[in-house]
Amino acid sequence: xxxxxxxxxxxxxxxxxxxxxxxxxxQKLEDFGLSVTWGTIVGDDREELLAAFRxxxxxxxxxxVNGGLGPTVDDLSQEIAARAxxxxxxxxxxxxxxxxxxxxxxxxxxxxxxxxxxxxPSIAEILDNPIGTACGFALDIGKARFFxxxxxxxxxxxxxxxxxxxxxLARSGAPTAIHxxxxxxxxxxxxxxxxxxxxxxxxxxxxxxxLGFRTHYPQIETKLTVRGAEMADIERKLAPVQAEVxxxxxxxxxxxxDETLEGVVLAALAARQGSLAVVETFTGxxxxxxxxxxxxxxxxxxxxxxxxxxxxxAATLGLDGGLIAGEISREIAETVARAVxxxxxxxxxxxxxxxxxxxxxxxxxxGSIHLAIAAEDGIESRRxxxxxxxxxxxxxxxxxxxxxxRRYLQNLPVTERTDFERV
Amino acid sequence: xxxxxxxxxxxxxxxxxxxxxxxxxxQKLEDFGLSVTWGTIVGDDREELLAAFRxxxxxxxxxxVNGGLGPTVDDLSQEIAARAxxxxxxxxxxxxxxxxxxxxxxxxxxxxxxxxxxxxPSIAEILDNPIGTACGFALDIGKARFFxxxxxxxxxxxxxxxxxxxxxLARSGAPTAIHxxxxxxxxxxxxxxxxxxxxxxxxxxxxxxxLGFRTHYPQIETKLTVRGAEMADIERKLAPVQAEVxxxxxxxxxxxxDETLEGVVLAALAARQGSLAVVETFTGxxxxxxxxxxxxxxxxxxxxxxxxxxxxxAATLGLDGGLIAGEISREIAETVARAVxxxxxxxxxxxxxxxxxxxxxxxxxxGSIHLAIAAEDGIESRRxxxxxxxxxxxxxxxxxxxxxxRRYLQNLPVTERTDFERV
Numbered sequence: 052x053x054x055x056x057x058x059x060x061x062x063x064x065x066x067x068x069x070x071x072x073x074x075x076x077x078q079k080l081e082d083f084g085l086s087v088t089w090g091t092i093v094g095d096d097r098e099e100l101l102a103a104f105r106x107x108x109x110x111x112x113x114x115x116v117n118g119g120l121g122p123t124v125d126d127l128s129q130e131i132a133a134r135a136x137x138x139x140x141x142x143x144x145x146x147x148x149x150x151x152x153x154x155x156x157x158x159x160x161x162x163x164x165x166x167x168x169x170x171x172p173s174i175a176e177i178l179d180n181p182i183g184t185a186c187g188f189a190l191d192i193g194k195a196r197f198f199x200x201x202x203x204x205x206x207x208x209x210x211x212x213x214x215x216x217x218x219x220l221a222r223s224g225a226p227t228a229i230h231x232x233x234x235x236x237x238x239x240x241x242x243x244x245x246x247x248x249x250x251x252x253x254x255x256x257x258x259x260x261x262l263g264f265r266t267h268y269p270q271i272e273t274k275l276t277v278r279g280a281e282m283a284d285i286e287r288k289l290a291p292v293q294a295e296v297x298x299x300x301x302x303x304x305x306x307x308x309d310e311t312l313e314g315v316v317l318a319a320l321a322a323r324q325g326s327l328a329v330v331e332t333f334t335g336x337x338x339x340x341x342x343x344x345x346x347x348x349x350x351x352x353x354x355x356x357x358x359x360x361x362x363x364x365a366a367t368l369g370l371d372g373g374l375i376a377g378e379i380s381r382e383i384a385e386t387v388a389r390a391v392x393x394x395x396x397x398x399x400x401x402x403x404x405x406x407x408x409x410x411x412x413x414x415x416x417x418g419s420i421h422l423a424i425a426a427e428d429g430i431e432s433r434r435x436x437x438x439x440x441x442x443x444x445x446x447x448x449x450x451x452x453x454x455x456x457r458r459y460l461q462n463l464p465v466t467e468r469t470d471f472e473r474v
Numbered sequence: 475x476x477x478x479x480x481x482x483x484x485x486x487x488x489x490x491x492x493x494x495x496x497x498x499x500x501q502k503l504e505d506f507g508l509s510v511t512w513g514t515i516v517g518d519d520r521e522e523l524l525a526a527f528r529x530x531x532x533x534x535x536x537x538x539v540n541g542g543l544g545p546t547v548d549d550l551s552q553e554i555a556a557r558a559x560x561x562x563x564x565x566x567x568x569x570x571x572x573x574x575x576x577x578x579x580x581x582x583x584x585x586x587x588x589x590x591x592x593x594x595p596s597i598a599e600i601l602d603n604p605i606g607t608a609c610g611f612a613l614d615i616g617k618a619r620f621f622x623x624x625x626x627x628x629x630x631x632x633x634x635x636x637x638x639x640x641x642x643l644a645r646s647g648a649p650t651a652i653h654x655x656x657x658x659x660x661x662x663x664x665x666x667x668x669x670x671x672x673x674x675x676x677x678x679x680x681x682x683x684x685l686g687f688r689t690h691y692p693q694i695e696t697k698l699t700v701r702g703a704e705m706a707d708i709e710r711k712l713a714p715v716q717a718e719v720x721x722x723x724x725x726x727x728x729x730x731x732d733e734t735l736e737g738v739v740l741a742a743l744a745a746r747q748g749s750l751a752v753v754e755t756f757t758g759x760x761x762x763x764x765x766x767x768x769x770x771x772x773x774x775x776x777x778x779x780x781x782x783x784x785x786x787x788a789a790t791l792g793l794d795g796g797l798i799a800g801e802i803s804r805e806i807a808e809t810v811a812r813a814v815x816x817x818x819x820x821x822x823x824x825x826x827x828x829x830x831x832x833x834x835x836x837x838x839x840x841g842s843i844h845l846a847i848a849a850e851d852g853i854e855s856r857r858x859x860x861x862x863x864x865x866x867x868x869x870x871x872x873x874x875x876x877x878x879x880r881r882y883l884q885n886l887p888v889t890e891r892t893d894f895e896r897v
Contacts, residue, residue, distance in 0.1 A: 064510055066500030067688055070493055073515070077489030087487055089522065092496070092513030099512065106529070265490055329759075329780075335766025336752075336759030339780045343758030344868055349782040354790055357752075357762045357778030359771060363818070367777055395786070445767055 052223045054080065055089040055111040055195075057103050059118040059128065060202060064094040072117050072207055079208075082231045082276055083216055084261060085223065095125040104135040108193025113219055115211075118202035120185035122164045128199050133172035135192045140170045146177065146186045153184055178214040180206050187214060196222070225278060230285045232275040232293055235306040237454045238469035241266050244273060247299045254295060255288045269450045269471060270312070273300070302463045305454060312453050313342045319460035320351045320399065327456075328397035329355045330364065330387055333405035333418065337449050353397040368394055379404045381432040384423035388432075392425045399460075400425045403452040407441060418444035422452050424459045431455075431465045435472045447471055475646045477503065478512040478534040478618075480526050482541040482551065483625060487517040495540050495630055502631075505654045505699055506639050507684060508646065518548040527558040531616025536642055538634075541625035543608035545587045551622050556595035558615045563593045569600065569609045576607055601637040603629055610637060619645070648701060653708045655698040655716055658729040660877045661892035664689050667696060670722045677718060678711045692873045692894060693735070696723070725886045728877060735876050736764045742883035743774045743822065750879075751820035752778045753787065753810055756828035756841065760872050776820040784827075791817055802827045804855040807846035811855075815848045822882075823848045826875040830864060841867035845875050847882045854878075854888045858895045870894055 056076055062068045070092065077087045091107065093099040100119075107114045119128030133140045147169040154161040168184050171177075178187030178198065185201035187210045198215045200207050220229070236244060241264055252260045261276040275292055279285035297304060305312045320327055329352075331338050339355035342348055358364045361379075365372040368390040375383045384402045392400035402423045408416040417438035424431050433455065437447040451472075455465045479499055485491045493515065500510045514530065516522040523542075530537045542551030556563045570592040577584040591607050594600075601610030601621065608624035610633045621638045623630050643652070659667060664687055675683045684699040698715055702708035720727060728735045743750055752762050752775075762778035765771055781787045784802075788795040791813040798806045807825045815823035825846045831839040840861035847854050856878065860870040874895075878888045 058513075063497075064500060064513065065504050066497035066502075066510075069497045074486075074489035074492045077487060079489075081488050087489075088517070089526075090481075090487065090513075090515030092515070094511070103512075333767055334763075335771070335775070336762030336778050336780065337767070339759030340757075340763045343780055343782060344756055344760070344864070346864070348758070352758070352780075352782055354786050355759050355778070355780030356790075357759065357766055357775075357780075359766060359775055363777050367779075367818075395790075441767070441769070 052085070052112045052219070053088050053110065054085060054219070055091065055107045055114045056087055057091045057093065057107060057114060057116045059093055059095065059100060059103075059116065061094045061125070063118070064092055072202065072204060075204070075208065076115060076117070076211060078265075079211060080216070080219070081263065082274065083220065083229050084225060084276055084278060085216070085219055095119065095127055097127060097131060100127055100131040101135055104131060104192050104197070108135065108195045108197070111195040113222065114192075114195045114197045115215065116197060116199045117207060118200075120168065120187070120199060120201050122162070122167050122184070126167070129167075129171055129188075132175075132188075132190060132192070132197065132199060136172055136174065136190050138173045138190075141173045142166070143169045143171045143175075143177070143186070146171070149186075150184050178210055180210055182206055182209060189218070228279050228281050228285055230277045230279075230282070230289065232277065232289055233308050234273040234296055234300065234304050235310070235312070236271050236273065236300050236303045237269055237305045237312065237450055238303045238467070238471065239271065239300070240470040241271055243470055244271050244300065248273065248296060251292055251295050251299070254291045259288055260292050269447055270305070302458065302467055305457060312450070312457060313345060316453055316457050316460065317342060317345055317348055317351055319457070321347060323398070325398040326351055326353045326396075328353045328391045328395040328400045330368070330391050330400070330402040330404075331355070331357055331452075332359055332364070332403070333407055334403060334445055334448050334452070335359075337445065338401070338403060338452050341449065341453060354391075354395045356391065379406050379419070379421050381421050381423065381434050384421040385425070385430050385432050388423035388425035388430060398426060399456070401452060401456055403448060405444070405448050407444060416440075418448065420444075420448045420451060422455055424456060424465065426459070431459055433466045435469075437472050475508070475535045475642070476511050476533065477508060477642070478514065478530045478537045479510055480514045480516065480530060480537060480539045482516055482518065482523060482526075482539065484517045484548070486541070487515055495625065495627060498627070498631065499538060499540070499634060501688070502634060503639070503642070504686065505697065506643065506652050507648060507699055507701060508639070508642055518542065518550055520550060520554060523550055523554040524558055527554060527615050527620070531558065531618045531620070534618040536645065537615075537618045537620045538638065539620060539622045540630060541623075543591065543610070543622060543624050545585070545590050545607070549590070552590075552593055552595060552611075555598075555611075555613060555615070555620065555622060559595055559597065559613050561596045561613075564596045565589070566592045566594045566598075566600070566609070569594070572609075573607045601633055603633055605629055605632060612641070651702050651704050651708055653700045653702075653705070653712065655700065655712055656731050657696040657719055657723065657727050658733070658735070659694050659696065659723050659726045660692055660728045660735065660873055661726045661890070661894065662694065662723070663893040664694055666893055667694050667723065671696065671719060674715055674718050674722070677714045682711055683715050692870055693728070725881065725890055728880060735873070735880060736768060739876055739880050739883065740765060740768055740771055740774055742880070744770060746821070748821035749774055749776045749819075751776045751814045751818040751823045753791070753814050753823070753825040753827075754778070754780055754875075755782055755787070755826070756830055757826060757868055757871050757875070758782075760868065761824070761826055761875050764872065764876060777814075777818045779814065802829050802842065802844050804844050804846065804857050807844040808848070808853050808855050811846035811848035811853060821849060822879070824875060824879050826871060828867070828871050830867060839863075841871065843867075843871045843874060845878060847879060847888065849882070854882055856889045858892075860895050 175188035183206040263274045265272040343352040388402035407418040598611035606629040686697040688695040766775040811825035830841040
């Protein structure tokens with residue numbers, strides 16, 4: 052089945068907003084085993100929209116159009132859809148009623164121009180939008196089924212998942228029960244993950260499990276898309292594959308599905324009624340900034356200290372400056388972690404001291420990271436070298452620190468080597 | 475002149491990467507008074523690429539193609555460009571030499587497949603890429619001039635600005651000297667900025683100044699694009715308009731051109747040999763995280779403290795817990811700012827205490843921000859209410875805090891009301 056996407060709107064065409072709706076839709080369709088073949092971006096212009104609808108209607112089996120369903124004069128999707136399909140626009144009484152209820156429930160008055168949102172091509176099939184006033188709809192133009200969606204991301208997402216993907220799957224003839232299983236890893240490069248997982252899909256010989264990746268440095272997301280007759284079938288197929296992925300990626304899996312690294316750390320601390328204090332230097336508050344604001348962190352995150360200068364660190368922790376003078380080392384990180392744990396009474400203290408190389412902000416320089424975790428049952432520390440510009444080193448240091456804390460809390464080796472560092 | 479953009483590559487088409495190259499190109503062309511009329515996204519597929527090149531060649535005057543110039547088998551741009559133009563691919567000795575020099579200077583061996591990057595359509599005009607091995611080029615397909623660019627963003631950016639925009643401006647017949655002046659503001663909504671600046675372009679009656687906006691919540695960028703015969707002409711035209719923008723947006727301008735809010739704050743502190751300490755709660759290290767890592771901050775940023783619980787704040791600052799117990803207030807923020815200044819010896823201390831409303835993470839809840847700035851010459855404080863989800867309140871609090879510090883350092887009123895808060 053050939054699927055195309057048409058994104059409309061001057062804000063997207065002029066680059067004023069980055070087209071995240073396109074990447075979201077393409078990615079989500081891939082997750083369900085559907086592929087986009089062509090993307091088009093056009094502005095709020097009648098002739099360009101008409102040309103785009105007609106071209107896609109000649110080439111594709113299904114077309115998703117995003118944007119242009121709003122109440123203002125530059126929202127043209129219904130009008131041009133009707134023109135391309137050769138039908139009239141008619142007032143849809145059901146949707147008008149829905150909109151009036153929508154405003155009434157929010158104690159707001161519906162303005163006259165909102166009525167435009169209930170003017171739909173006469174042959175349109177309605178696609179429900181339970182959280183907005185833009186009415187989604189479907190109709191045929193040329194040889195393709197067109198699905199019209201709102202530009203507001205959360206309305207689009209819900210409509211795509213609840214209304215459009217089931218219709219596309221039904222049209223493609225594929226089994227409509229689909230499940231997406233996700234693993235988040237840190238410390239392995241994408242090609243390394245790819246290589247480690249080679250052949251894992253073949254544990255289910257009928258081809259109903261598909262493997263994919265997505266990199267958000269420094270994390271990699273591994274995705275298993277599983278198709279089946281129904282959920283029990285999917286779970287039966289998924290079980291051996293997900294067990295194998297867990298076995299092969301092992302300690303490098305930081306979280307699964309909607310979990311995050313910082314959420315896993317927070318939950319592990321909360322589960323043991325623990326608390327956390329963090330000391331950081333070059334990362335400048337960004338380690339604390341990943342965790343301290345999370346819901347639930349108010350009970351766990353005790354204190355964070357930031358300083359660029361070791362003498363300031365010593366002063367803030369009431370340490371003898373001589374103890375942390377000189378070149379940074381694992382021992383100094385340990386001294387600092389012990390001191391901050393004593394000072395704050397936190398069950399766990401994380402100290403992350405980074406020395407950035409002198410020299411230009413270039414890929415062939417880097418930084419040395421010394422980190423230590425102090426807890427009641429002892430102390431662990433490690434040293435790591437990351438090469439890259441200042442921002443790269445900073446991102447890497449934040450992730451490494453949170454991951455070492457996760458490993459400590461999960462009784463995994465804190466010093467296991469990652470692909471991102473050099474000795 | 476009708477300009478189209480074609481973005482190529484499976485990673486873009488499948489949504490694996492967000493298409494920031496498209497928005498960058500469209501935005502940059504707008505800055506120079508050029509508009510994109512149509513965007514196309516296709517994968518690494520010979521037939522789709524050929525169809526895309528032919529369609530754009532029929533419709534457009536100029537087409538920018540992005541991606542597909544790399545050394546691997548799925549990089550198809552040169553091959554399909556030659557096919558669409560009906561010419562042969564030939565080895566370009568000059569570019570081969572350039573590549574060999576490129577690798578030699580980096581002490582690396584050029585692999586055999588890199589040679590593919592020097593295979594160009596016989597009629598291609600070379601577009602220089604001084605920072606990479608992908609060779610840009612231009613040729614005619616149909617009635618349009620096609621410009622082929624690398625997918626690597628920094629290589630694309632340089633080629634677009636240095637090679638392609640001058641050629642497009644020459645083709646469009648417009649004056650080729652163009653200057654972009656940018657103002658960054660915080661505290662005014664986009665429609666408010668738009669309204670305040672109404673008519674400002676008309677101070678230069680010949681239409682050579684164009685006004686535009688770009689919102690990155692909570693900041694707004696105001697852009698003046700000025701065309702002229704040469705730079706002196708541009709400066710003469712720009713002078714009255716930029717003076718008027720500065721007058722109308724006044725205290726809300728936080729930075730100009732490549733400056734950032736945090737950079738302006740850091741520079742203002744450095745200029746007076748000042749130093750900074752920061753205390754924060756719900757923002758969790760993110761205020762420190764904006765400034766402490768910047769080049770030069772090692773001399774200015776003294777210490778940062780993060781705690782979610784007032785009792786922890788009191789302990790870390792050696793304060794009597796009774797002093798900061800109870801509901802947060804401006805007075806408490808002032809007490810904390812004074813204490814942290816005394817504790818650290820910093821010339822300036824910023825305390826930002828946020829109380830998030832109890833209740834769900836929804837737009838109709840929000841948070842109260844109490845902040846204070848202590849310095850040798852006194853103390854300033856303010857209270858602010860921001861409505862929105864937790865992330866929105868956090869972003870708003872970070873920006874408000876940095877902006878108040880800027881205002882303090884520039885002797886501007888710290889309590890001036892913004893559009894983002896309610897009393």
